[in-house]
Amino acid sequence: MPINSVVINPNLKQVISGSSDCTVMVWNFKPNMRPFRFTGHTLPVYSVAVSASGQTIISGSEDQTIRIWKNSVEGTSHVVRAH
Numbered sequence: 001m002p003i004n005s006v007v008i009n010p011n012l013k014q015v016i017s018g019s020s021d022c023t024v025m026v027w028n029f030k031p032n033m034r035p036f037r038f039t040g041h042t043l044p045v046y047s048v049a050v051s052a053s054g055q056t057i058i059s060g061s062e063d064q065t066i067r068i069w070k071n072s073v074e075g076t077s078h079v080v081r082a083h
């Protein structure tokens with residue numbers, strides 16, 4: 001699936017991507033850490049951003065929602081309905 005958006009976490013330890021498979025992925029630079037897969041969007045994710053602290057990820061999707069994710073293994077999110 002195509003990757004539509006990529007951002008580097010300010011902590012320089014992760015890359016976050018949004019893709020057409022409706023997921024947000026958090027790729028860790030440590031070789032022994034698996035990537036985190038955040039699911040919840042129902043259509044492709046076209047934008048991702050990360051807070052200055054690196055603890056919050058924001059994603060925007062074609063499903064007309066914005067999700068605010070806690071940057072953790074659980075990948076819990078809060079949904080904001082777009083216009």
